[in-house]
Amino acid sequence: MxxxxxxxxxxxxxxxxKGIAFLLEREKNIEIVFEASDGSEILDYLKNNQNHPDIILMDLKMPNLNGVxxxxxxxxEYPEIKIIALTSYDSKSFINNMIQVGASSYLIKNATPAEMIFTINEVANNGFYYNDAVLQVINECATQMPKYNNLSLEENFLTSREKEVLELICKQFNTQEIADKIFISPRTVEGHRTNLLLKTECKNIAGLVVYAIQNKIIDIGGLIV
Known part of the structure; x- marks a missing residue:
């Protein structure tokens, strides 16, 4: 289940x-906890309610306080909440900007319902989901993105096992899948993930993907289908 x-x-x-809410409420594993018309309403809800969402589907252009x-x-303030940008803007600058500020995924509003449901489940399970188009933009814009303090890699900065786990994270495998592939326990995978976040000073899993691309730890061609 x-x-x-x-x-x-x-x-x-x-x-x-309301159309999106209607689609999502048909899914047995999805619950809509709140609907907001602008960023201020989101922050008010998060401040005054304990039932926080796992994921926010975020429009970019909203009054009062925009999605970015x-x-x-x-x-x-709430780093455990994942953000999926859901917008009509598909330019590189908008995608790049949202990835920089921490979006875990980026969906265009003409995506199919199946694509949206798939993205939500991937973000919930893996912490992020970037389709081929978004990965390509990250690759093209990597040199423009702010670099983490420890970006300059020394030979032994990451262990071979940490690099192996990072590569599999970037290929969007979940914890159990990574454990099965390299014959370690899920708990050990989580430990490597925590170490990667601490060493690279990335705030989330999505940041690790950008880090890996910037440092050429992964080949972008191997991530795009």
């Missing part, structure tokens, strides 16, 4: 938001 995923929907277009600024604040 799939684990329950709690979702907050943020979009100022009521008809679109809201994402910055949420990543700082």
């Amino acid at each position: 799939k684990k329950l995923i709690k979702i907050l929907l943020a979009d100022d277009e009521l008809l679109f938001r 600024e809201a994402t910055k604040i949420i990543q700082k």
Whole structure:
């Protein structure tokens, strides 16, 4: 049985938001905990309610507080919440900007319902999901993205096992799959993931992907199908 995923929907277009809510509520493992029309309503909800979402579907262009600024604040104050950008903007600059501020995925509004459900489940299970188009943008924009303090790799900065786990994370395998592939326990995988975050000073799994691309630890061609 799939684990329950709690979702907050943020979009100022009521008809679109209700349509997405209708689609998601048909999924047995998804629960809509709140709907917001702008970033300020999201922050008010998070501040005043304990039933926090696992994932926020975030529109970018909203009144009062837009999705980019809201994402910055949420990543700082509620880093455990994953952000999926859901927007009509598909330019490299918008994608790059949202990845920089911590979005775990990026969906265009003309995506199919199946693509949206798949993305939500991947983010819930793995911490992020970047499709081929987004991975390509990350690769092209990697040199423009802010680099982490420890970006300059020394020969033994990451162990061979940590690099192996990082490569599998970037290929979007979950904890159990990584454990099965390299014959270690899921708990050990989690330990390597924690060490990777601490060593690289990345804030989340999505940041590790950018780190790996910037440092040429992974070949982008091997990630794009």
